[in-house]
Each structure stands twice: as structure tokens, then as C-alpha cells.
Amino acid sequence: MAAYDLAVLGGGPAGYVGAIRAAQLGKKAVVIEKERAGGTCLNWGCIPSKSLLKNAEIYQHILHAEDYGITTGKVSFDFAKVMGRSRAVSDRIAKGVEFLLKAKKVDYVVGEGKLGADRKIKVKTADGKSQTIEATNVLLATGCVPRVLPGLKVDGKKVMTSREALEMKKQPKSMVVLGAGAIGVEFAYFLNSFGTKVTLVEMKARVLPVEDEEISDLLGKTLAKQGVTVLTDAAMESCTVSASGVKVKLSGKNAKTVEAEALLCAVGVQANLENALEPGVKLELDRGYVKTNARYQTSMAGVFAAGDIIGPPWLAHVASFEAIEAVNGIFDPKGQPKKVTVFPGCTYCQPQVASIGLTEAAAKEKKLKFKVGRFPYRASGRAVASGDSEGLVKILIGEPHGEILGAHIIGAEATELIAEVGLGMTLEATADEIAHTIHAHPTLTEMIKEATEAAAGHAIHI
Amino acid sequence: MGRPVGIIEFFRFFMAKEITMPALSPSMTEGVLAKWHKKVGDTIKPGEVIAEVETDKATMDLEAFDKGTLLAIAAPEGAKVAVNGRIAVIGEPGEKVEAVSAPAPTKPTAAAVPVTTTVSSSVPVSAPAPAPVASASGRVKASPLAKKIAAEKGVDLARLAGSGPGGRIVRQDVEGASGGGARSAASLFGGKPIAQDSTKPVSQMRAAIARRLVESKTTAPHFYVEREADAAPLGRLRTSANEALELAKANLRLTVTDFVLKATVEALRRVPSVNSSWEGNAIRQHGAIHLAFAVALPDGLITPVIRNAHAKDLRTIAREAKELGAKAKAGKLQPEEYTGGTFTVSNLGMVGVERFAAILNPPQAAILAVGAAVKKPVLASNGAVIPGERMSLTVSVDHRVVDGLVAGQFLKDLVELLENPGVLLL
Numbered sequence: 068m069a070a071y072d073l074a075v076l077g078g079g080p081a082g083y084v085g086a087i088r089a090a091q092l093g094k095k096a097v098v099i100e101k102e103r104a105g106g107t108c109l110n111w112g113c114i115p116s117k118s119l120l121k122n123a124e125i126y127q128h129i130l131h132a133e134d135y136g137i138t139t140g141k142v143s144f145d146f147a148k149v150m151g152r153s154r155a156v157s158d159r160i161a162k163g164v165e166f167l168l169k170a171k172k173v174d175y176v177v178g179e180g181k182l183g184a185d186r187k188i189k190v191k192t193a194d195g196k197s198q199t200i201e202a203t204n205v206l207l208a209t210g211c212v213p214r215v216l217p218g219l220k221v222d223g224k225k226v227m228t229s230r231e232a233l234e235m236k237k238q239p240k241s242m243v244v245l246g247a248g249a250i251g252v253e254f255a256y257f258l259n260s261f262g263t264k265v266t267l268v269e270m271k272a273r274v275l276p277v278e279d280e281e282i283s284d285l286l287g288k289t290l291a292k293q294g295v296t297v298l299t300d301a302a303m304e305s306c307t308v309s310a311s312g313v314k315v316k317l318s319g320k321n322a323k324t325v326e327a328e329a330l331l332c333a334v335g336v337q338a339n340l341e342n343a344l345e346p347g348v349k350l351e352l353d354r355g356y357v358k359t360n361a362r363y364q365t366s367m368a369g370v371f372a373a374g375d376i377i378g379p380p381w382l383a384h385v386a387s388f389e390a391i392e393a394v395n396g397i398f399d400p401k402g403q404p405k406k407v408t409v410f411p412g413c414t415y416c417q418p419q420v421a422s423i424g425l426t427e428a429a430a431k432e433k434k435l436k437f438k439v440g441r442f443p444y445r446a447s448g449r450a451v452a453s454g455d456s457e458g459l460v461k462i463l464i465g466e467p468h469g470e471i472l473g474a475h476i477i478g479a480e481a482t483e484l485i486a487e488v489g490l491g492m493t494l495e496a497t498a499d500e501i502a503h504t505i506h507a508h509p510t511l512t513e514m515i516k517e518a519t520e521a522a523a524g525h526a527i528h529i
Numbered sequence: 530m531g532r533p534v535g536i537i538e539f540f541r542f543f544m545a546k547e548i549t550m551p552a553l554s555p556s557m558t559e560g561v562l563a564k565w566h567k568k569v570g571d572t573i574k575p576g577e578v579i580a581e582v583e584t585d586k587a588t589m590d591l592e593a594f595d596k597g598t599l600l601a602i603a604a605p606e607g608a609k610v611a612v613n614g615r616i617a618v619i620g621e622p623g624e625k626v627e628a629v630s631a632p633a634p635t636k637p638t639a640a641a642v643p644v645t646t647t648v649s650s651s652v653p654v655s656a657p658a659p660a661p662v663a664s665a666s667g668r669v670k671a672s673p674l675a676k677k678i679a680a681e682k683g684v685d686l687a688r689l690a691g692s693g694p695g696g697r698i699v700r701q702d703v704e705g706a707s708g709g710g711a712r713s714a715a716s717l718f719g720g721k722p723i724a725q726d727s728t729k730p731v732s733q734m735r736a737a738i739a740r741r742l743v744e745s746k747t748t749a750p751h752f753y754v755e756r757e758a759d760a761a762p763l764g765r766l767r768t769s770a771n772e773a774l775e776l777a778k779a780n781l782r783l784t785v786t787d788f789v790l791k792a793t794v795e796a797l798r799r800v801p802s803v804n805s806s807w808e809g810n811a812i813r814q815h816g817a818i819h820l821a822f823a824v825a826l827p828d829g830l831i832t833p834v835i836r837n838a839h840a841k842d843l844r845t846i847a848r849e850a851k852e853l854g855a856k857a858k859a860g861k862l863q864p865e866e867y868t869g870g871t872f873t874v875s876n877l878g879m880v881g882v883e884r885f886a887a888i889l890n891p892p893q894a895a896i897l898a899v900g901a902a903v904k905k906p907v908l909a910s911n912g913a914v915i916p917g918e919r920m921s922l923t924v925s926v927d928h929r930v931v932d933g934l935v936a937g938q939f940l941k942d943l944v945e946l947l948e949n950p951g952v953l954l955l
Binding site: 093467468469470494495496497499500 | 681699
């Protein structure tokens with residue numbers, strides 16, 4: 068008999084959450100993590116980057132203190148300390164996850180685990196020892212690693228991915244950021260805020276191309292105003308690295324050559340498969356990601372997968388949801404696990420961008436009947452009082468029933484505001500329920516209500 | 530981002546103990562909290578009955594394992610709780626307890642530790658629950674959007690099963706339903722609706738019946754073998770035996786079913802391979818006869834089991850059948866009194882049914898359906914048509930286990946015993 072009911076390969080937001088869920092169901096679970104609990108999210112993604120962005124925000128606030136009537140002297144910063152805070156935050160939270168696993172009685176093995184054809188996991192620990200873990204079920208949650216464009220060689224100094232960039236010791240004077248998705252935009256904002264000359268390059272026509280056009284256009288303009296050189300419709304042709312830095316040749320509408328001290332490649336991620344499977348073990352793939360069925364089962368009996376490794380959207384909160392559903396399904400054969408349909412997406416530059424559901428373009432493409440409600444931050448008392456009057460709340464309301472099709476927010480606290488719409492969509496609230504909910508005054512949340520009323524044509528404050 | 534796990538809260542909570550829904554029978558997946566005998570604040574001693582729980586089979590007492598004070602009730606009367614789901618919390622008087630309203634089918638630790646993961650992930654402690662739509666109060670749970678679409682399409686929400694959390698009706702449930710407003714025109718007998726539209730939750734027992742019978746009918750290849758027996762000798766013997774028992778002031782009356790049960794035991798003794806079970810890769814022939822018989826209940830039926838019926842005489846079988854039947858009707862059967870049967874008898878003769886075929890009671894290989902003794906013309910041995918009394922005996926058989934000839938032999942022996950019932954008294 069197998070020693071475990073569930074072995075989880077990977078300790079990120081899918082892996083550790085799935086294992087805890089199994090423990091909650093009374094099952095014996097083990098997490099095998101090659102590095103540190105928390106995965107990309109906690110160690111090399113969401114969390115450390117949010118720490119850096121907060122530093123940038125505070126620095127910007129101080130630089131603009133005069134706007135609030137506060138006079139400062141000469142303001143300076145210590146880049147190494149900025150980076151150091153970010154690592155300390157990750158260290159602290161990783162310990163929290165390890166404590167959680169222990170508290171929930173989940174075994175935790177640090178080592179490089181590989182899944183064999185016999186469904187056994189061979190783990191090699193850092194001290195060279197190896198052990199074999201057997202479980203009735205395996206959850207594959209090894210996530211993704213940054214994708215590197217052909218022609219680039221990551222050296223950690225001149226050419227980096229987000230992982231190396233999170234460990235930068237020295238602030239580059241100038242930086243080319245390839246890819247204006249959430250990661251690229253966040254790094255561009257962070258570095259630009261501290262005075263690095265940033266060129267943000269995006270192959271598609273807009274920054275944050277998955278977001279609603281109106282919102283990403285606004286963000287593109289704002290970033291440009293903040294000093295970022297935004298080059299859209301531009302693809303990297305070649306990149307030459309020299310002692311002084313990088314020279315990036317771009318093609319497309321913005322064909323030119325850009326020189327900088329360093330380059331950050333943030334063009335997406337790819338499944339972390341080869342490190343997870345023994346040679347010869349093959350799982351059916353779909354566009355490079357592990358293919359799973361409605362129960363999160365892979366093509367190998369008893370092996371399930373969740374999180375980034377099963378494909379986009381590569382988001383921690385989606386990964387955790389998938390892992391919980393997958394584990395519920397493993398141990399409750401009668402229950403039907405849910406697949407991800409509606410989820411929020413957030414970018415934490417300033418102004419923040421958050422969205423859920425359909426963009427206006429997608430709703431049109433689906434030939435849905437809908438109305439658009441907009442409410443600008445400058446009409447919100449709370450936003451103006453805080454000095455955050457730049458931004459927009461946009462909500463799509465279906466007709467004739469008034470269901471929420473999607474919401475798109477750019478501005479202060481957008482990433483927090485989106486939660487209300489998410490709950491509304493899950494509960495299938497309509498515009499009426501949002502309008503009939505008394506929102507506290509003055510808060511930014513009032514804008515959700517006003518935008519919803521604007522869609523119906525009777526917003527009070529615009 | 531966040532704060533470290535709240536260690537103080539963590540330990541404080543664990544001083545209180547949770548009482549969870551026990552698995553009272555092998556097939557039980559959830560139970561209904563039928564009645565509380567204790568209220569919040571009451572002191573509880575180990576072994577004390579604190580509540581009654583309705584399972585898919587019976588209503589049973591719930592005894593406390595620990596002593597303490599009942600601090601909170603998580604499952605009110607009428608609540609459905611999954612096995613291992615939280616029912617109540619006991620602990621020291623005055624101890625503070627976190628909110629315990631929603632019983633979750635999880636281990637005690639599930640909801641106990643405040644979720645303080647510090648990354649952007651959530652740990653919802655929800656279980657998929659395709660549960661009933663109408664709550665105990667009759668309120669229909671539906672999303673605002675579902676209500677609007679239903680109003681437009683003329684769909685009656687009370688007729689729908691919800692696929693949302695907790696059985697809530699959501700958009701797709703309404704869109705999948707056709708309009709249900711139209712009613713047929715008046716007829717000779719009036720055209721009013723025959724009853725008020727209503728949806729009632731499937732009871733534990735109904736759900737168990739549905740599950741087991743669908744499984745049986747769809748997986749066991751049923752075939753049916755039937756014979757009629759001359760019921761006149763049995764009728765005469767029963768009448769005279771009961772008269773004698775009455776004269777003797779014996780506290781016993783024999784029913785037709787009692788005789789059929791005893792005759793079945795003896796027929797099984799002669800053709801023992803009918804007393805078998807299908808086990809997938811093996812056929813288990815049972816050395817003992819544990820005879821199950823169907824008892825109708827207000828919401829379903831149950832099959833109490835007369836254990837070791839092969840070693841019991843008619844009088845013992847009759848007495849036990851009566852006791853078990855009464856217990857079944859009161860919902861007081863213990864699990865061992867309705868599990869482990871090797872053969873089942875179902876008699877619908879008392880409501881005039883002439884013949885019917887029963888669905889196998891898995892894993893048993895056969896079930897006997899008994900019809901009423903019906904007066905009808907029969908051919909005498911000399912060819913003359915004479916008044917007679919006949920009863921049908923239909924045995925449903927799992928063809929994986931028992932073949933036609935064997936089933937026929939069993940019926941032949943059964944008929945012989947019922948037509949010469951005196952031997953059953955010996």
C-alpha cells in the first residue's frame with residue numbers, strides 16, 4: 068500500500084494549497100518542493116514584486132510630497148535596501164507556508180522530485196541523498212518558468228528574466244523591457260519610478276494586450292507621461308550584448324535600435340515539465356502545457372495536474388482554485404470539480420489595472436447585447452481627496468437581464484476594488500443588486516455602484 | 530502582506546472539541562439532524578444521548594464521546610450534514626467559539642485554523658453540494674439573474690434543481706429548463722391542478738433507494754421466472770392454525786408472509802445456489818440464510834433481515850418478522866438489522882397486486898415477489914373448470930449467478946412447499 072494518499076510535486080500556490088486541502092479531507096499528503104515553499108508566486112513573482120512596487124510608490128509619494136503641502140529635503144534611496152526588503156518579505160512568507168503545512172500535518176520534502184512511469188516519485192535532496200515516494204494519487208504542480216526568446220542568453224547581469232531581476236544588486240541606468248504583460252509593466256513602472264530609463268517593448272498594439280482596449284490605452288499614455296518609452300507593435304529582431312550593455316534591434320511599426328545597460332525578457336512563461344518527469348515519461352500536452360480533463364486528470368492514470376503547468380491564465384489565485392477542485396475531485400469521485408471560468412486579473416503598477424470577465428471587444432465579438440457604464444476617478448470624492456483622481460471604472464452590463472459581463476478598472480486600489488465585482492458575478496448579481504447595495508461614502512467602491520448606474524443611464528454623480 | 534499565523538487563536542480553538550456526523554451505516558454519506566436532546570449551555574456526559582440522527586436507513590441516537598458543556602450547535606434540527614461534518618462544539622463553560630454555523634464535510638482542523646496564508650491565494654472550505662433547492666422554510670434559492678430569466682421565460686423556479694453552491698439555482702439551470710406554465714384543459718373530473726407545485730428535498734432513504742436500485746437494474750442482468758401456486762391449502766391451514774392459536778390465547782398470529790418466508794427458507798435449503806451473491810470476480814454462496822423482507826414505510830421501504838433463518842422454525846420467523854416490521858415502521862432498526870441479507874422476499878398481496886417483478890437487492894442474486902391469493906376458475910385434473918385460489922410467485926434473478934433451470938427448480942420446490950404447507954409447521 069502506498070504511504071500517501073496524495074503526493075504533490077511542487078510547493079507553489081497550486082501544490083501547497085492542494086496538499087492542505089487533501090489534509091483537510093483527512094488524507095495523508097506530502098509536498099515535494101525543489102526550492103522553497105510558496106513557488107514562483109511567493110519567491111519569484113507576486114509577492115516580492117509587490118514589495119518592490121510599494122517601495123516605488125512610497126518613493127513617488129515622497130517626491131510629490133509638495134502636492135500635499137509637505138516639504139522634504141533632499142530625498143535619496145538605497146537600491147540594495149529596496150531589493151533587500153523584497154527578499155526579506157519572501158523569506159518571511161515562505162516560512163509561513165512551511166508552518167502552515169506543518170500545522171495541517173502535511174509532510175514536506177525539499178528536493179528535486181521526478182515522476183516515474185510507475186507513478187513513484189524519486190526525490191534527490193540537496194545533500195545528495197535520494198528517496199522514493201509512493202502515493203495513490205499524484206498532483207503535478209510544478210508550474211512554469213520564464214520563457215526566453217531565441218537569440219537571448221540569460222546571464223543575470225545584462226540579460227535577465229524576472230527571476231534574476233528580483234535579485235538585482237545594482238540599479239541599471241537604463242533597461243529594455245521586452246513584453247508589456249503584467250510582469251513587464253510592473254518592472255517598467257518600478258525601475259522608472261527609481262530613475263532607470265526604461266524602454267518598454269510590446270509586440271502587440273497595446274500595453275497589457277489582454278486588458279480592455281480603453282484601459283490599456285489609458286495605461287500606455289500614463290506610463291509614457293511617467294517617463295517610460297513605450298514601443299508597441301515592435302518585435303525583437305536581434306540583441307547583441309557587449310561590455311557596456313545591450314543593443315536591441317526592433318522590427319515592426321517601431322523598427323529601431325535601442326541601447327540600454329540591461330534587458331529584461333518578460334515575454335511569458337513555459338511549462339516546467341522536464342524538471343518534473345523522469346526521462347521517458349510522457350504526458351499528453353496541449354500547446355505545450357499538460358492536458359487535463361474535466362477532473363484535472365492527465366493522460367497518466369492516477370496523475371492529476373493543476374496550476375500554471377496546465378496552461379493560462381498563469382495566476383496564483385487560479386492555480387489554488389484548480390488545485391482545490393482537483394483534490395476535491397480525487398477524493399470525492401461523485402463530486403464534479405469546477406473548471407476556471409471567471410477570474411480577476413491584476414497589474415500592480417500605478418495606476419493599478421484590474422479586470423474580470425469579458426472585455427468590450429470580446430463581448431462584441433460574442434454578439435452580446437450590453438451597455439457600458441463608466442465612472443471616472445476624478446468624479447469620486449474619495450479619489451480626489453486622496454490625490455488619486457486619475458483612473459476609470461468601466462463595467463459591462465448585459466441586456467435585458469442586467470447581468471455583469473465584465474469590469475475593467477484603472478486607478479488607485481483597482482486590484483482591491485475588483486473583488487466586489489467578482490463576488491457579484493459568482494452570485495449572478497445583476498446591475499440592480501449592485502445599485503441597491505449601499506456603498507459607504509466616501510470610498511472608491513462607490514465608483515462601482517455609480518458605473519453600474521451609469522450603464523442604466525442614471526448615475527447621480529456624472 | 531498579511532500577518533503570521535495566529536498562534537494564540539489556533540490553540541484557543543483546540544481546547545473546544547467538535548462533534549461530527551458519524552458514519553452510522555456503510556452506505557451513509559450524510560445524515561439529517563432529526564432532533565436535539567441538548568441545548569447550548571447543557572452539560573454533557575460521555576455516553577449520553579445528545580441528539581437523534583436520521584440516516585438513509587433509520588433514525589439513531591447520537592451519543593457523546595467526551596464530557597463538557599455544549600458550546601454551540603452547528604447543525605440545527607432538519608439540517609443535512611455530510612459524514613464528518615461538524616454538528617456541535619463542546620468544551621469548557623464560557624469558552625469562546627468561532628462561528629460554527631455552516632457544517633462543512635471536513636476534518637475538524639478544516640475550519641479551525643484561521644486562514645492566514647500570506648500569498649494571493651484563497652482556501653475556500655466548500656464542498657460541492659448538489660443539494661435540494663428548497664430550504665426547510667420552503668424558500669427557493671436562486672440567483673438574481675436566474676430569477677429574472679425565469680420570470681421572462683415563465684419557468685417555475687420551484688421545479689428546478691440548482692447546480693450552484695448549496696443547490697442554488699443559477700442562470701444555466703433556468704436556461705436549460707423549458708417553460709412550465711401551461712396546464713391541460715378541464716376534463717370530466719375537473720381541470721384544477723391535482724396538487725400544489727412543490728419540490729421537496731430527496732430524503733436520505735429515497736436517495737439510498739434511488740442509488741441502489743439504479744445500480745442494480747443497470748448492472749445486474751435481471752431475468753424473471755414465474756409460477757402460480759394453489760393458494761387454497763395455505764389459506765385453509767393458516768385459518769385453522771390462527772383459530773387454534775386464538776383458542777390457546779397464544780400471542781401469535783400467522784400471516785401469509787410468514788408461511789412464504791418459511792417456505793422460501795426451505796426451498797433455498799433444497800436449491801442452495803440461489804442463496805448467493807455476485808462479487809465481481811467471484812460468486813459467493815452463503816452457508817447461512819439471512820432472509821430479508823420488504824417493509825413499506827411512508828417515504829420508501831426497507832428490508833429488515835431475519836438472521837440465520839435456516840435454523841429457525843415458523844413460529845420464530847413469524848415473531849421476528851413482526852418485531853422487525855414494527856421497528857422498521859418506527860424507524861428504529863439498528864444497522865445489523867437491515868444489512869447482510871442473502872435473499873429477499875417482497876409481498877404486495879395485501880393490496881391486491883396479482884403479480885409483479887422486483888428489482889434485485891444487490892449483491893443478492895435473487896428476490897421473490899409474491900402476489901395476492903386470487904379466486905379464479907382453474908382446471909381440475911379431470912378437465913372440469915372449478916373455482917380455485919391461486920397466488921403468483923415471481924423470482925427475479927441475476928443471470929450472472931443463477932441460470933434459468935436452477936431458478937425454475939427453486940420455484941418448483943417453493944410451490945411444492947406452499948401447496949403442502951403442513952410440513953412448514955414441523
